[in-house]
Amino acid sequence: MSNRRSFLRLGAGLAAGGLAAGLPAVATAAPATQWDEEVDVLVIGSGFAGLSSALNAKRQGLGKVLVLEKMQVIGGNSAINGGWFAVPKNPIQLAQGIEDDSPAELVKDQMISGRGMADEAMLTQIAEHALGAYHMCVDAGVEFRKNFNIQVGGHNKARAIRTKHGTGGDITTKLFETGKKEGVEYRLQHFIEDFILNDQGEVEGVLVRRGYRFPDQKTGSLVRIKANKAVICASGGFTRNMALRAAVDPSLDPTLDGTNHLGATGEVMLAAMAHGALPVHLNMIQTGHWGSPDEGGFGWSNALLSIGWHEGISVSVLNGKRYMNERADRLTCSTAIMKNRHQDGTPAYPLVFFNYNDHPDDDRVVRALRDEMAWKVDSLEQLAEQFNVPLTELKQTVAQWNAQVRQGTDPDHGRKMDTAVELKPPFVVSRIWPKVHYCMGGLKTDMGGRVLDCRTMKPIKKLYGAGEVTGGVHGHARLSSTSCLECLTMGMIVPKTIKADA
Template identity: 45%
Template sequence: MSKISLLERRQFIKTFGAAAGVAAGAAVSGPVMAVSSSSVGVKWDEEVELLIIGSGFAGLAASIEATKRGCKDVHIFEKMPYFGGNSAINGGLFAAPGTPLQQKEGVKDSVDIMVADQIKSGRGIADVALLRHVASHAAEALQLTIDAGAEFHPYLQQLGGHSVARTYQTAVSCGAGITQPLYNECKRIGVKTRNRSKFEGFLLGQDGSVEGVKMRVGYYFGKDDSGAVKNIRAKKGVIVATGGFAQNVTLRMAQDPTLTSEVGCTNAPGATGEGMYEMFRLGAIPVHLAHIQSGPWASPDEGGFGYVSNYSIFNFPHSVAINCKTGKRFMNEIADRKTRADAELACRDSQGNPMPPILISSFKDSKNHPNTAKVIKYNVGWKFESLEDIAKHFNVPVEPLKAQINEYNTYVKNGKDEQFGKDMTKATEMAGPFTVVRLWPKVHYCQGGVKVNTKAEVIDSFSGKPITGLYAAGEVCGGIHGVSRLGSCSIPECIVMGMTAARSALSA
């Protein structure tokens, strides 16, 4: 394929670039979109062996795996001033089948069971081959983080949509408990990490292969003319691990008009999707962009991911979610994310205005999570002695609330939820004192992105074959999870596919 046809035939996707300019403008001032060009006649300012764009879970894992396999010149480029990307502020939840903790706790699990759970959540359109690839290597990826120094709580959690407990959580209850050890390991083994470096486009050989990138070094986020552009050749290939586009308001509204700038978001400011756009320009297949997930565990009383999110994730199995208008439960507290987010969004007052529901937990249970003290300290959660106190504070009808709690306690005793079919394995009887937080979904994860195969190769929409020299891993990829992603499945995906991308690049 000639360089002319490679660049000119991609014009079908120009609208994505136009949208990005407007969208990212909602988050930063006047961004300039990346534009790829021919490498013919280009003066290379620098040459590296393997070039990785993005320093989150996927990029860090790729760099460690590549170095372990003998690559001596690995470079990570990060556009923000800090490393870790959006991964550093995620929930730090890692799902894997067949782990030591499962064996210790007597949990029967397998790759097949984990994949089946994800297929169900994906509503039939998830990529089964990719799910199976990730699940098959999830325990290996978990071990990579532990070897690097990541520490986890000594217990498993059963998150919504998972049929068994298979989720580890970092001891610090956030993604930094993984990104920091991985980053430190990268520094220890000699990976070159370079921040304030913004991707400006690919440089393409005459055969259409990706030979390198244009990188704006010395870049300051929001100042698109800052720094200077350098042409960097990548001998072994380019791995794009730039994350999702949840902060790109225009693009997410194009997919779902309800996701306006007034809707909260858990992502870091840099999650605007430029790397994804430029792969689309090259002809990468856009997959499932309309499937944007909101976290049903978020709070309207704090910004970003906050403290409440992990608190709620931990407490859902032994708590009740109450509609403040009725005083009754309205959902299965451990259903998949989309089911719960949709149910929460349906909680409205008589005028149709949002009426955030509440999550009630027994303090005897909630106190076991380290975030409980923080949500109370920072006034995003409250402790009450009685149901009457809860009803008065949140203007909930007290008699229906008391009846609901009594009814729920009979489900706990009988081991069967007659209302919503909740798995009662980890449920406990509700008794005061109680802790309470408010719930309201926030935009959290983009299921959509570029199509990759199980080798992390980016697939060309015209030929159906991999784009030579180009690999992608993490949230920038699309179609893996389908309509809805199960919680704690993004970290194993990012790390497994990052490792996979490194292996593929070095074996090409």
């Protein structure tokens, strides 16, 4: 029969704290023997982790594989991300002559970024599967930018490649098409109401609202789908669940915009927790330091600043000075950026600028100028006047920067200067302010992706997790380009676990 006691207890407790809006509506379930449908592997979510899990479950010979997506399109947050993928020893990196990289080097960087809270064994496993995930994408028809492999914030090597069009949709589309050809079934507008467990605490299936129209939880009809071998949670994070966000991290500025789609609200994670799944690191919610206040959602700023962070500088509008190492990790940069405030506490949006003449036809620049989330200025005088920056201090900052570029050192902030460029007008200028981007926390799993029960610290039978819905992997901060890596590789690892368990 359906085990609902823990779910009802959690729902009552969270309601008192204002979180009930983030939980699924509770419906009385019929005995678990009354199934409307049976599959072998049920995957919840259609982002990188869900699509990879489904495709690899099929390739592992696990039988009928069904992917359920609550929204009206395939892809989740993965489809709208920047398409960055960290792959040590990728072919482009090797062609550039970078031969001293390795999975261990990547893990070393991640452990530093995790600030003592990352899972080294899990990160090592993921990094060692990076090339396999890369080839899975290429074999599916994903195109990566020719000769593009750069060093992004917090990494000690250039190992980040990017999709041809600069979006994760380049990957989700191809994995979806490949999965469909190989027999994976996908269904949209299916909202997971609850997990159905037997008396032994083993997950047997799910209660689903079929025909759901976000965000109305009264739409659609209830069906019960049995999963003979496994249910894989690949439903993403909860950054759009404002009540839950506020409860787990009251320090997070509630006015911050987010990069995630509106459906990233964490109901699947909460439903699993209601049945005893162990949550970890829920208060570790990462902001993207490349956000722009001049565009909503994910936007183009991430792409534009892949130039700005490397070649240009960021200055405070309050004093015209640099205030951080522009190539540090996300947490370091976000913290530094958000200290820029007017006396009344409102944001004093810092600026990032670099040389226009070095990139006049670059699609990242063309799009940003077109959409007015960046501007071309012909001089420092124009920049200072347009953005109300002290001109004398700004000129001093640029002169000092150019001298540091020639010297190849940054004594002020310790920035690596191998890609730094002397600044000469005209400039491309954009304003920045962090956006809520990624949940470090979620369901705790073992190395094979089995979701752990908080009461026994043993796996909940037939319940697995992959991607952002899981937690405890990256620690306090995740490095750029490693979410795609984690999701795709865990989508390869979890089906192998299921096959072994089955």
